Amino acid sequence: MNDSLVTIVGSSYFEPISALLENLEKHDKGNSTEVQSGYYVNGYANSICLLAVVCLESYVMRVRYINEANQGQIDKASVVSYLKSLYPDFPYEEELCEIHILRDVIAHNHLWEVSYSYEEEDIKLNRINRRSSGDSKYQTRVDVCHNITKTLGLNVNPVKVGSEDVRKVLKAVWRVLLFLEGKNRKQCYVSHLSAIHKGKVVKFGRIIGMEETCT
Numbered sequence: 001m002n003d004s005l006v007t008i009v010g011s012s013y014f015e016p017i018s019a020l021l022e023n024l025e026k027h028d029k030g031n032s033t034e035v036q037s038g039y040y041v042n043g044y045a046n047s048i049c050l051l052a053v054v055c056l057e058s059y060v061m062r063v064r065y066i067n068e069a070n071q072g073q074i075d076k077a078s079v080v081s082y083l084k085s086l087y088p089d090f091p092y093e094e095e096l097c098e099i100h101i102l103r104d105v106i107a108h109n110h111l112w113e114v115s116y117s118y119e120e121e122d123i124k125l126n127r128i129n130r131r132s133s134g135d136s137k138y139q140t141r142v143d144v145c146h147n148i149t150k151t152l153g154l155n156v157n158p159v160k161v162g163s164e165d166v167r168k169v170l171k172a173v174w175r176v177l178l179f180l181e182g183k184n185r186k187q188c189y190v191s192h193l194s195a196i197h198k199g200k201v202v203k204f205g206r207i208i209g210m211e212e213t214c215t
Helices: 010-027 039-066 079-086 093-107 136-141 163-183
Strands: 112-119 122-130 194-197 200-203
Touching: 010 039, 010 163, 010 194, 039 079, 039 093, 039 163, 079 093, 093 136, 093 163
Parallel strands: none
Antiparallel strands: 112 122, 194 200
């Protein structure tokens, strides 16, 4: 018997994201400094942000497929430009651009040289030399005076990425997924999906702190 499938990973990322969130919570003691978010927090936060954006890109590939993107051109347009062209009323263009900036910052490990000093029990940031330039969207969407993105306020220093960035990225991704679900459940249906979290089966929207009816 012959069969076939389309290689969309999609919701398979929900379980590992949930597991990483549990570990992030265990290690998050609120000890972030001007210089870095902390060894464990940074590692888990970067991992979750990467997986969240990859998860979204997987669903967007399904959207491209369902909407019959031209053969050979199915992944040529960026996620941001594709969704905006497919749905002119897409309201999350800036947020989507910024989570992709963070994805690039982490995946390509943008390089910074950071000078700091110890003052009593505090660490003081003295100087930053950013050695990685970023691309055009970085230049457009990042506040270089504060080293955060302009809309979501995401840290673009890779060792500063922490729990708050995770919350912002997950919520931004979820809003986009729910928007796509609202357009066509055949291309994206996530609001009913669950994952194991702290030993219980919980809807993923609730795990990441979003109301299940959020749009």
